[in-house]
Amino acid sequence: MGLFTFRKKVKPIVYTIEECPKCGRKVKRKFKPGDYVYKEGEVCEKCNAKMLITMIYAETPT
Amino acid sequence: MMGWLGEIFPTGRATNDPLLSFMLFYLPIMFLIVYGQKIQMWMVLNEVGRALKKFKVMRDKARNEVIDHIKGFVRPDVDLTKKVDGFLEYFTISPVDLDPSGIIRKLDHLMFVKDERMERELELLAKDADKVQLSVMENLLEVASELNYIYKVVRHYYLLGKKMANLYILLQIQMLMPIILQEAEALMGAIDGIKAMQPLGDGIGPLVVGGFMVGKEKKRLAKDTVIAEDEIKGRRVIFMKAEGPAGNVGKPGKAIRRLIDEMKVKIKLIVMIDAALKLEGEKSGEVAEGIGAAIGGIGVDKYEIEEVATEYKIPLYAIVIKESIAEAISVLRSEIAKAKDKVIEAIYRLIDEKTSKGDVVLVVGVGNTLGIGQ
Structure with a gap:
């Protein structure tokens, strides 16, 4: 940021990444309260296996 | 002296008028010699004062957020505000380091007592909370306590500089202000994430x-x-x-x-x-x-x-x-x-x-x- 320029602060969005341990399918969705990394996630639409939350991170919308 | 002024005021009128050249040249210099530091101090005081207000807002907001979060786990008859204020003022006295031998053992013991005290008091206060929720409260209290400390230290230097009319005390805190402000803003930003239990x-x-x-x-x-x-x-x-x-x-x-x-x-x-x-x-x-x-x-x-x-x-x-x-x-x-x-x-x-x-x-x-x- 320059001396005389002002950047409006944008609130980052927190995402949860779920991965299927069976078929490797990855799902990116918005963070839900109660999510934590390595918690069992939702059922995989492709192979019906329980997915695993592998990452939670914040991303600033562009 | 008038030669180079003549170049600035080529009409010649200003340089020939001694009163005007005194007012335009000597008077501001004399004014700045006498009041220059006072003006600078006033400017620094204003800047630090503005930052101090920001820190106060952050400290109060963090304190209120902590109170709101813990409220859900505490009996309604408990005076939570007083309890949280007490937590924010907790301090740890570091062990004597004149003889550094064995200081790690002492530090370890002090940290153990500090953590245990906080955990036990939170457990007693929020009996319905589980281990994870208690740790969230502890983390939130740490953030609020850090913001409280930042506010108090900045206020200390601000008031000290003002009371003693000492520009150099104020300049020190003014120079560090961007770093302190950045840290305080980061602490404020961490509150929502901690409450939602998001990884840091x-x-x-x-x-x-x-x-x-x-x-x-x-x-x-x-x-x-x-x-x-x-x-x-x-x-x-x-x-x-x-x-x-x-x-x-x-x-x-x-x-x-x-x-x-x-x-x-x-x-x-x-x-x-x-x-x-x-x-x-x-x-x-x-x-x-x-x-x-x-x-x-x-x-x-x-x-x-x-x-x-x-x-x-x-x-x-x-x-x-x-x-x-x-x-x-x-x-x-x-x-x-x-x-x-x-x-x-x-x-x-x-x-x-x-x-x-x-x-x-x-x-x-x-x-x-x-x-x-x-």
Whole structure:
């Protein structure tokens, strides 16, 4: 940021990444309260296996 | 003297009028000589005063957020405001360092008492809260307490400089203001993430290690510190991290000591993974490798790990993920999260290069494990 320029602060969005341990399918969705990394996630639409939350991170919308 | 003024005022009228040249040239100089420092002080006072107001708003907001969060777990007849204010004013007196021998033992004891006191009091206050919720409260109180401390220190220098009319006291705090403000803003930003139990930037170490522990049997070795085992390329690999998803850092020093001293595990290599403060210009999420105990804090765990590694001549390798102080205490950023695969790659490579089949390797994920299970 320059001396005389002002950047409006944008609130980052927190995402949860779920991965299927069976078929490797990855799902990116918005963070839900109660999510934590390595918690069992939702059922995989492709192979019906329980997915695993592998990452939670914040991303600033562009 | 008038020669060069004549160049500035080419009409000649101004330079020929002694009263006008006095008013335009000498008077401002005399004014600035007499009142210059006072004007500068007034400007600095204003700037520090404005920042102080910001810190006060942040401190009050953090305090109210903590009260609102804990309220849900406390009986309505408890005076929570008074209790939280008491928590915010808690202090720890550091041990005497005139004779530094044995100071780590004393520090360890003091930290144990400090943590125990806070935990017990929170347990008594919020009887319905579980371990994870209690750790969230503890983390929130730490943030609010840090903001309270920042506000009080800045206010101290502001009032001291004002009272003594000392520009140099004010200048010191003014110069540090951008860094302090950045840290305070990061602390404020961390509140929502902590309340929602989202992983912090500091948690990248436990996040990487936790992945290796999923589905394996866990064993608690020290307070809030767990291990799990796996076999990688013919080596027995022990993974260690603080027990999540609660907001803990665990006691890796004590756990490593127990593993080697008490359980007599013959470790050939220790790999520590932690977030490290980056220098300006370095990229967030950059992975670097080095030697030594990659662990922050007041030094108790670092001392214990270095001691045990030296005693048993175990090589200590460090993998660090670069991030700023603001990123370390805020919700994990995508740039830092991307480092996970690179760190895993480095772990495999180190195990392959530095050990042989049948060796035992210890991989430690260091940092706050809030929102990270195993």
